[in-house]
Amino acid sequence: GAGVSQSPRYKVAKRGQDVALRCDPISGHVSLFWYQQALGQGPEFLTYFQNEAQLDKSGLPSDRFFAERPEGSVSTLKIQRTQQEDSAVYLCASSLGTQETQYFGPGTRLLVL
């Protein structure tokens, strides 16, 4: 079946622009996670959804970051007024439940100039 998909795969933004990153999880997966992966680093947790409820957003680095999953399937990560330090790969992962294996999407590579 189809895996986790993300779009766009690449995004170049000028500093100060707003961006929106989309994640389509595996159908039926209740849990959805967003991670930020800096170059040469492991994924760092940003936020977590169970269905449409955002249960944990402790990893969001600032109030410029906002995530939603209004119907419990597709999720969007929005970054307002992008800064150069926001440049990274943003990974989405989904799982059947919190204790199940996470399956990652291909990521969105964001470059802020």
Next chain:
Amino acid sequence: GENVEQHPSTLSVQEGDSAVIKCTYSDSASNYFPWYKQELGKRPQLIIDIRSNVGEKKDQRIAVTLNKTAKHFSLHITETQPEDSAVYFCAARSNGGSYIPTFGRGTSLIVHP
């Protein structure tokens, strides 16, 4: 919170040799330890995982060992092949309390033909 250390950061081996990557964790409540392989520009993919009620798990050329007392776990790849070249990430997660996995910083494995 959990802290995961991963070593080495880079590992270079000849085709056919074995490769070992080691991780340590800090939270004694962690009881699930997945390993992901990430090829350049691609998504992290789960290759093997182990739960705390098991000391070792094997899948063909890949094995993972866990020492809960010492709080460390290792990935072993035997008879390495050039297609094993990738970045490998370990992670640790608790099934109670925080369900968010903490990742190591990754090991870049290079297998020379």
